[in-house]
Amino acid sequence: MMNDNVTIPVDVAPVEIAQERGAPETAQREVVFDVRDLGVHYGSTTAISGVNLEIYRNLITAMIGPSGCGKSTFIRCLNRMNDLVPSARVTGNLMYRGQDIYGEGVDPVAVRRQIGMVFQRPNPFPKSIYDNVAWGPRVLGLKKRLDERVEKALRGAALWEEVKDRLKRSALSLSGGQQQRLCIARAIAIEPDVLLLDEPASALDPIATAAIEELMHDLKRDYTIVIVTHNMQQAARVADMTAFFSLEVDESHRSGVLVEYDNTDRLFTNPSDKRTEDYVTGRFG
Amino acid sequence: MRTTFQDELNLLETTLQEEGALVLRALRGALNALEQRDHELADEVIAFDDDVDDRYIRIEEGIQSLLARQTPVASDLRLVLAILHINLHLERMADYCVTVAKLSKLVPDVEPSPRFVEGFEEMGSRCEEMIRIALDSFSDRDLERAESLVELDELIDRANRRVVERILELGSSEAMREYGLRMVIVSRALERIGDHAVDIGEQVAYLLTAEFREFTDASHKTAHEL
Numbered sequence: 242m243m244n245d246n247v248t249i250p251v252d253v254a255p256v257e258i259a260q261e262r263g264a265p266e267t268a269q270r271e272v273v274f275d276v277r278d279l280g281v282h283y284g285s286t287t288a289i290s291g292v293n294l295e296i297y298r299n300l301i302t303a304m305i306g307p308s309g310c311g312k313s314t315f316i317r318c319l320n321r322m323n324d325l326v327p328s329a330r331v332t333g334n335l336m337y338r339g340q341d342i343y344g345e346g347v348d349p350v351a352v353r354r355q356i357g358m359v360f361q362r363p364n365p366f367p368k369s370i371y372d373n374v375a376w377g378p379r380v381l382g383l384k385k386r387l388d389e390r391v392e393k394a395l396r397g398a399a400l401w402e403e404v405k406d407r408l409k410r411s412a413l414s415l416s417g418g419q420q421q422r423l424c425i426a427r428a429i430a431i432e433p434d435v436l437l438l439d440e441p442a443s444a445l446d447p448i449a450t451a452a453i454e455e456l457m458h459d460l461k462r463d464y465t466i467v468i469v470t471h472n473m474q475q476a477a478r479v480a481d482m483t484a485f486f487s488l489e490v491d492e493s494h495r496s497g498v499l500v501e502y503d504n505t506d507r508l509f510t511n512p513s514d515k516r517t518e519d520y521v522t523g524r525f526g
Numbered sequence: 527m528r529t530t531f532q533d534e535l536n537l538l539e540t541t542l543q544e545e546g547a548l549v550l551r552a553l554r555g556a557l558n559a560l561e562q563r564d565h566e567l568a569d570e571v572i573a574f575d576d577d578v579d580d581r582y583i584r585i586e587e588g589i590q591s592l593l594a595r596q597t598p599v600a601s602d603l604r605l606v607l608a609i610l611h612i613n614l615h616l617e618r619m620a621d622y623c624v625t626v627a628k629l630s631k632l633v634p635d636v637e638p639s640p641r642f643v644e645g646f647e648e649m650g651s652r653c654e655e656m657i658r659i660a661l662d663s664f665s666d667r668d669l670e671r672a673e674s675l676v677e678l679d680e681l682i683d684r685a686n687r688r689v690v691e692r693i694l695e696l697g698s699s700e701a702m703r704e705y706g707l708r709m710v711i712v713s714r715a716l717e718r719i720g721d722h723a724v725d726i727g728e729q730v731a732y733l734l735t736a737e738f739r740e741f742t743d744a745s746h747k748t749a750h751e752l
Binding site: 473474477509510511512517518521522523524 | 528531597598599600601602603604736
């Protein structure tokens with residue numbers, strides 16, 4: 242039982258205290274995304290429907306589920322990447338810090354400035370390591386102290402020590418794991434608020450994967466992280482919160498639905514929905 | 527469907543039930559050896575403990591391998607953890623049976639009152655009943671039966687207290703005093719077997735509810751104790 246006399250140091254924010262203890266209590270969480278009845282449709286096909294969840298600040302939130310369940314579609318809504326698909330239509334509400342991301346007059350580029358994304362396959366530009374990281378700040382006109390900014394981003398992505406002596410060399414000379422960390426450095430160089438990681442380690446070997454997971458743990462001090470992963474154990478290892486998506490099929494159509502969303506501990510020890518239980522225990526299908 | 531994994535889980539559970547059946551056999555043997563002063567039977571019970579230990583080790587190794595290779599989660603994880611704990615409780619019970627068997631060989635040649643000896647038979651029968659209920663509640667995933675172990679344990683605790691009281695009435699001869707001392711330990715061993723059966727019930731409750739909860743302990747009394 243909690244001792245009623247426990248005092249909370251006044252100079253530490255409740256969220257920080259909660260993080261030190263693991264997943265924070267609901268009351269202490271700061272909502273970054275508030276998603277209500279979200280649906281995504283490609284032409285006449287429904288990819289996901291009826292998704293409701295909140296994503297919290299400075300936590301790692303993982304999306305898991307079988308192929309085709311819509312978890313990548315969901316994460317792409319969070320920074321309007323689905324806008325790039327001509328037939329895509331988003332319904333419902335997606336509030337980012339109280340603002341409707343799909344509201345009238347909202348500039349998707351400005352959204353992506355705040356909500357960065359790293360993809361499954363490392364995709365550095367065929368330029369130098371330095372230019373890859375400096376590209377975002379340059380585009381945004383953040384040219385002051387550029388060297389400092391590049392170094393900070395590379396340090397943040399745990400890559401600085403490995404590349405500091407060869408910043409002018411091609412980014413393509415790096416290993417896969419290094420390239421992926423370079424992409425993370427590129428994403429954080431413009432100091433976004435949220436990092437979306439879509440299968441960031443699926444093309445990497447176990448050592449590079451461990452480095453990325455360790456990095457995520459460090460990054461969550463400064464960023465809110467949302468990760469899509471096929472690897473359930475990766476979600477169990479890194480995420481504070483986990484959302485399980487599944488594919489709902491009936492006679493006329495099929496669409497991805499959010500089945501369960503909870504603290505990762507709970508989702509992997511005592512899921513409340515049988516579909517989640519069946520998926521995480523490998524009895525799915 | 528992870529067939530191999532499921533097979534391995536099933537095998538662990540079957541082996542655990544086997545271990546439980548062996549503990550019941552050891553307990554009956556130890557009680558009979560005590561009552562009939564049968565040293566040969568006592569030796570059998572002592573030697574028989576190797577069979578229990580064999581199951582115990584097989585389960586430990588099986589769980590180690592399963593955790594390393596299969597990464598169980600959710601109800602599978604709870605089942606594996608429950609088996610791990612129940613395995614230890616059963617092994618401890620078997621050790622107490624060995625204690626009773628060994629003590630039965632050390633009993634001096636005295637004739638205590640039949641009422642006194644009957645006390646052990648009563649405790650032993652209750653232990654057997656509790657072990658059966660513990661094992662059945664686990665295999666049937668029956669929370670209610672698991673929780674019923676607390677009240678049965680209270681009966682054993684009372685019987686234990688009665689034995690201790692009667693020991694004082696045994697008489698003051700040296701042989702009787704020695705007999706009494708040995709029987710305190712026998713009574714305590716049986717009482718502990720009851721406690722381990724309750725602990726197994728708690729593991730069943732954990733498996734079914736995902737909550738770690740002691741049914742009862744010294745600092746948190748049950749409703750009927752208040």
